[in-house]
Amino acid sequence: MARILALYTGGTIGMEATPAGLAPAPGLLPQLMERLAEPGRTVEVVEYPDLIDSSAITVAHWNRLIDDLAEAWPRYDGFVVIHGTDTLAYTASVLAFALAGLDKPVVVTGAQLPLGEARSDGWANLSDALLAASQPDLAEVVVAFDRQLLRGCRARKLDAESFAGFSSPNAPPLAEFGITPRWYRSRWRQPGKGLRPTRLSSDRVAAFFLTPGISSQLIGHTLGQTPLDGAVLMSYGNGNAPADAALLEGVRRATARGTLVVNLTQVVRGAAQFGAYAISQPLAAAGALCGRDMTPEAAVAKLLLLASQHLTPQARREAFEEDWAGEVSAAA
Numbered sequence: 001m002a003r004i005l006a007l008y009t010g011g012t013i014g015m016e017a018t019p020a021g022l023a024p025a026p027g028l029l030p031q032l033m034e035r036l037a038e039p040g041r042t043v044e045v046v047e048y049p050d051l052i053d054s055s056a057i058t059v060a061h062w063n064r065l066i067d068d069l070a071e072a073w074p075r076y077d078g079f080v081v082i083h084g085t086d087t088l089a090y091t092a093s094v095l096a097f098a099l100a101g102l103d104k105p106v107v108v109t110g111a112q113l114p115l116g117e118a119r120s121d122g123w124a125n126l127s128d129a130l131l132a133a134s135q136p137d138l139a140e141v142v143v144a145f146d147r148q149l150l151r152g153c154r155a156r157k158l159d160a161e162s163f164a165g166f167s168s169p170n171a172p173p174l175a176e177f178g179i180t181p182r183w184y185r186s187r188w189r190q191p192g193k194g195l196r197p198t199r200l201s202s203d204r205v206a207a208f209f210l211t212p213g214i215s216s217q218l219i220g221h222t223l224g225q226t227p228l229d230g231a232v233l234m235s236y237g238n239g240n241a242p243a244d245a246a247l248l249e250g251v252r253r254a255t256a257r258g259t260l261v262v263n264l265t266q267v268v269r270g271a272a273q274f275g276a277y278a279i280s281q282p283l284a285a286a287g288a289l290c291g292r293d294m295t296p297e298a299a300v301a302k303l304l305l306l307a308s309q310h311l312t313p314q315a316r317r318e319a320f321e322e323d324w325a326g327e328v329s330a331a332a
């Protein structure tokens with residue numbers, strides 16, 4: 001008998017239409033989910049008292065999830081986190097890094113249409129999430145959405161229009177739910193040796209999207225002046241940026257202050273690579289780390305986790321380069 005705990009945080013999946021637009025409807029989702037009862041598993045649904053639209057997520061919400069999962073860990077075989085889609089990929093990444101050593105599945109899911117609507121994608125997403133959470137050999141944070149199971153720290157919301165809201169552009173799916181589920185077990189991570197949860201103690205991480213024109217100066221100025229724990233620079237192509245004096249000075253100052261500056265590409269698929277083009281070298285020389293093919297969501301989450309650990313700036317830089325949860329490709 002698989003024992004599953006579902007933590008319901010909010011999102012479209014449990015909303016209903018109001019005169020002001022879609023809004024959370026307390027009590028509705030746990031009641032509808034009773035239809036998903038199946039022999040061979042028990043599902044306990046815990047509805048959070050403040051159901052949020054996930055665009056309002058904060059570090060405090062993430063800490064509550066980390067605390068609740070850690071507290072319930074010994075009593076359940078698998079976990080489902082029901083979440084709004086807007087920041088679902090950030091939450092999946094935060095949990096992937098915060099729940100080090102995990103030895104059970106944590107499946108994050110949501111929907112593009114409320115469960116109460118006849119055409120809702122929520123039924124399939126929840127059914128697949130519960131099935132994944134019942135797999136005794138799945139030991140990672142994953143996203144179940146539109147009949148796919150994706151690694152949580154590789155997933156991104158890439159479509160706000162279709163039911164295929166999520167993809168993991170740099171990593172293949174971990175399962176596909178056709179008439180018969182296909183479990184790609186060879187892609188799954190090995191179980192950890194026991195949960196070592198970390199709470200977040202910083203929210204001072206920001207991402208900057210480079211565009212031609214004044215943006216490199218503005219980003220450089222902000223990096224130089226603002227005490228951040230981490231910064232993600234979304235540069236071009238393979239991690240290229242103009243050798244703009246203000247930008248490089250900002251990266252140097254931030255690095256000298258102990259801020260980790262991570263260079264990523266704005267391009268959805270592929271990797272930032274220092275040295276692929278000569279123009280990326282000054283950024284590396286100024287102190288930026290290379291995020292390779294990590295998603296921006298995973299980079300932000302990893303920097304938040306690093307800022308929450310008692311490490312020297314050099315130890316943080318080294319820890320950033322390590323693979324924590326399958327967030328980078330070996331070849332990238």
Ligand code: ASP
Pocket residue numbers: 010011012013052053054055083084085086087110111112
């Ligand atoms: N705005 C909603 C949220 O993220 C969107 C969704 O759930 O699909 O909570």
